[in-house]
Amino acid sequence: MIRIRGLTKRFGDTTVLDAIDLDIEAGERVVVIGPSGTGKSTLLRCLNFLDRPEAGSIAIGDVEVDAARASKKDILALRRATSFVFQNYALFANKTAKENIMEALVIVQGQPRQQAEQRALDVLAETGLAEKADSYPAALSGGQQQRVGIGRAMAIGADLMMFDEPTSALDPEWVGEVLDLMRRVAERRQTMLIVTHEMQFAREIADRILFMEGGRIVEDGPPAQILDAPRDARLKQFLRRVA
Amino acid sequence: MRALDLDYMLGLVPVILGYVPLTLFMAVAGMICALVLASLMAVERVIKVPGLDWLVILFISFFRGTPLLVQLFLFYYGLPQVFAFLTQIDGVTAAIMGLTLHFSAYMAEAIRAAITGVDRSQWEAAQSIGMTQAQMMRRIVLPQAARIAAPTLVNYFIDMIKGTSLAFTLGVTEMMGAAQKEAAGSFLYFEAFLVVALIYWIMVELLNQGQKVLETYLNKAYAR
Known part of the structure; x- marks a missing residue:
């Protein structure tokens, strides 16, 4: 269960997130759509303080943080309750695929090495990359790197998995395999918050779609309502453009 | 002729x-101490610890701004006149200390530049999985910075080997x-x-x- 109240982020004079309120139920799969520069990525990044919000509160699972006076400890707790998949994969360049997944388990969660290694190998098998366990990121294709990136986020077992445009940096040939893996994650009723421009994919897996514009959530509803019966004029215009 | x-x-x-063993001993000991000191100063310069930053800047400025020979003389011949306990330090130890302080100032700048050269996404990925700042530095950033800084650091090591010849002037x-x-x-x-x-x-x-x-x-x- 995730509860966000009044989440506000400014870059200089620009308000990128304008007092966002959002509730997400456990197991809900929420997709965020909208024109670029409307705060979709910033929303995700603020939820684990990669960007620091100025105001508002964030509650994820047992962790509750008041943005205005978040301590280092609060921020770590929030980050450990979430996992993040980056647009540019952001695999640790000095670690193999297996080590990328083990890192959070051993160093952050304090799991025994052997247990973490087994978990990493299991996750790699699920992502179809068992034979790439000992490969470094530089030796993997974009699609493979992003699958490891998703595996790294899966292994953590976080309350909330966030995906920041996970296919936007990929060559078209790799998009399918990454979306397939995300579908499999979604099937387990993992709570997911996904920023994407893949409308067909959003329609398939989302319980809810949020349309963001100008740092606000303008429309919020099930895919059929948002995509087939949009009410807001800006959403209608956006859908016409991406169609 | x-x-x-x-x-x-x-x-x-x-x-x-x-x-040769004595020369290598002084150079290797100096290099190890300088690497540790330089890494600490470089990390400090990147994350800027309040109250410590100006001290590191001053240290680097002094040891880059004065000749190694002058520093060695200052430590070996000068400081014992001010601090009596330093009279017990032999020439080899003084040379290692001098080389350490001098080269750590240069190496701190090289390592700092290498740290800032590590891609921002690497820092963010480490933060996103909930690493503390120390874990992120030790596990992700410094190992990648080491690769960037390696050629420069080897150059300083070569300089340090040659610098040990100045121990001669301390009676070694x-x-x-x-x-x-x-x-x-x-x-x-x-x-x-x-x-x-x-x-x-x-x-x-x-x-x-x-x-x-x-x-x-x-x-x-x-x-x-």
Whole structure:
């Protein structure tokens, strides 16, 4: 269960997130759509303080943080309750695929090495990359790197998995395999918050779609309502453009 | 012009080689201490610890801004007049301390630049999985910075090996001191110092080969 109240982020004079309120139920799969520069990525990044919000509160699972006076400890707790998949994969360049997944388990969660290694190998098998366990990121294709990136986020077992445009940096040939893996994650009723421009994919897996514009959530509803019966004029215009 | 006394030179080689271990000891000890000190200062310069930052800036400025020989004299001959307990420090220890302080200032800047050269996404990924700042530095950022800084740091190590010859001026009999003593007896200064020069040169060349091995090792994660 995730509860966000009044989440506000400014870059200089620009308000990128304008007092966002959002509730997400456990197991809900929420997709965020909208024109670029409307705060979709910033929303995700603020939820684990990669960007620091100025105001508002964030509650994820047992962790509750008041943005205005978040301590280092609060921020770590929030980050450990979430996992993040980056647009540019952001695999640790000095670690193999297996080590990328083990890192959070051993160093952050304090799991025994052997247990973490087994978990990493299991996750790699699920992502179809068992034979790439000992490969470094530089030796993997974009699609493979992003699958490891998703595996790294899966292994953590976080309350909330966030995906920041996970296919936007990929060559078209790799998009399918990454979306397939995300579908499999979604099937387990993992709570997911996904920023994407893949409308067909959003329609398939989302319980809810949020349309963001100008740092606000303008429309919020099930895919059929948002995509087939949009009410807001800006959403209608956006859908016409991406169609 | 007279001919080189090659027999004398060949005879001198084993004598001077006998002092190579001392030279390497001073250089390696100085390098290890300097690496530790430089890494700490570099991390401080990146994350800027309040109250400590100005001290590190001052330290780096002083040790880059004054000659190594002046620093060595200041420590070995000067400071004991001010602090009595320093009179017990021998020339080798003083040389190692001087080399450490001097080179750590340069290396701190090289490592700082390398740290800022590590891609921002690497920092964010480490943060996103909930690493503390210390874990992120130790596990992700510094190992990648090491690869970027390696060629520069090897250069400083070479400089440091050559810098150990200044220990001679603190009364340490190392390669240079030994050659000086030999030549004082034989008057064959050119031969004696030429042997020293050649041995330094060979040592540095061997190190350059070692650098290639090191770089291959550090680049193994980046091979396509």
